[in-house]
Amino acid sequence: xxxxxxxxxxxxxxxxxxxxxxxxxxxxxxxxxxxxxxxxxxxxxxxxxxxxxxxxxxxxxxxxxxxxxxxxxxxxxxxxxxxxxxxxxxxxxxxxxxxxxxxxxxxxxxxxxxxxxxxxxxxxxxxx
Amino acid sequence: xxxxxxxxxxxxxxxxxxxxxxxxxxxxxxxxxxxxxxxxxxxxxxxxxxxxxxxxxxxxxxxxxxxxxxxxxxxxxxxxxxxxxxxxxxxxxxxxxxxxxxxxxxxxxxxxxxxxxxxxxxxxxxxxxxx
Numbered sequence: 001x002x003x004x005x006x007x008x009x010x011x012x013x014x015x016x017x018x019x020x021x022x023x024x025x026x027x028x029x030x031x032x033x034x035x036x037x038x039x040x041x042x043x044x045x046x047x048x049x050x051x052x053x054x055x056x057x058x059x060x061x062x063x064x065x066x067x068x069x070x071x072x073x074x075x076x077x078x079x080x081x082x083x084x085x086x087x088x089x090x091x092x093x094x095x096x097x098x099x100x101x102x103x104x105x106x107x108x109x110x111x112x113x114x115x116x117x118x119x120x121x122x123x124x125x126x127x128x
Numbered sequence: 129x130x131x132x133x134x135x136x137x138x139x140x141x142x143x144x145x146x147x148x149x150x151x152x153x154x155x156x157x158x159x160x161x162x163x164x165x166x167x168x169x170x171x172x173x174x175x176x177x178x179x180x181x182x183x184x185x186x187x188x189x190x191x192x193x194x195x196x197x198x199x200x201x202x203x204x205x206x207x208x209x210x211x212x213x214x215x216x217x218x219x220x221x222x223x224x225x226x227x228x229x230x231x232x233x234x235x236x237x238x239x240x241x242x243x244x245x246x247x248x249x250x251x252x253x254x255x256x257x258x259x
Contacts, residue, residue, distance in 0.1 A: 027216065027219060030212050030215075030216060031216065034209070034212075034213070037205065037209065041205075041247065045250050045251065045254075045255060050186075052175065052178075052179040052182045052183070053179075055175050055182075056175060059175065068172075072168075072169070072172070075165060075168075076165060079158075079161070079162040079165055082158045082159075082162065083158075083159065083162050086155060086158075086159060111165055111166065111169045114169050114172075114173055115168070115169045115172050115173075117173075117176070118169070118172035118173045118175065118176035119172060119176075121176040122175060122176050
């Protein structure tokens with residue numbers, strides 16, 4: 001007995017090769033976040049204070065800005081992937097699920113864009 | 129809702145308490161950190177908006193109740209970090225024997241509690257950043 005549908009056989013199509021995409025991206029982002037989050041926590045703790053002058057001077061460093069942008073992008077991506085699974089597990093009604101997933105996707109896109117924008121604004125000197 | 133078993137198939141597994149607790153804690157911690165992202169981006173935006181805005185945001189961020197929020201974020205981060213490493217090790221096919229996973233469960237809890245205490249001490253006592 002084949003598990004392939006008749007339509008699949010007629011079309012001669014194999015798997016979409018995307019079955020592990022979500023799983024793999026979750027792992028990739030997890031591995032990337034290990035050094036990124038350690039760097040972020042250690043850097044914050046190493047700052048003498050969190051006042052505006054200190055933080056902006058820190059964020060103007062090229063490496064700082066670059067790593068902060070990576071942190072924001074990878075963390076929001078990882079968060080989006082994880083929260084999606086939670087919603088898929090606990091929100092069974094199709095309508096509510098789609099609406100929740102859509103809102104969460106938009107929220108994560110907004111967070112990613114806002115975070116990158118904020119870092120660039122400070123790093124490129126527009127935020128005095 | 130269809131009248132058939134739906135994922136997560138919690139009822140089909142015979143799970144002992146340690147695996148249930150470490151698993152659901154990892155999920156709670158992940159969701160808490162997702163909420164923490166809001167805080168991070170809010171802080172970055174306030175810095176980018178200038179000294180005045182950041183000073184006003186800092187008033188909000190230094191409310192006494194925020195200590196609880198930072199404490200939760202620190203604990204969630206430490207747990208998710210250590211438990212995540214356990215998952216990555218599992219992904220290589222190692223440590224899946226019952227005795228091994230039981231040992232690693234206790235190890236994860238112990239290490240994440242120690243890390244949480246260390247980070248909380250650094251943030252609240254040494255630096256007073258969060259105060």
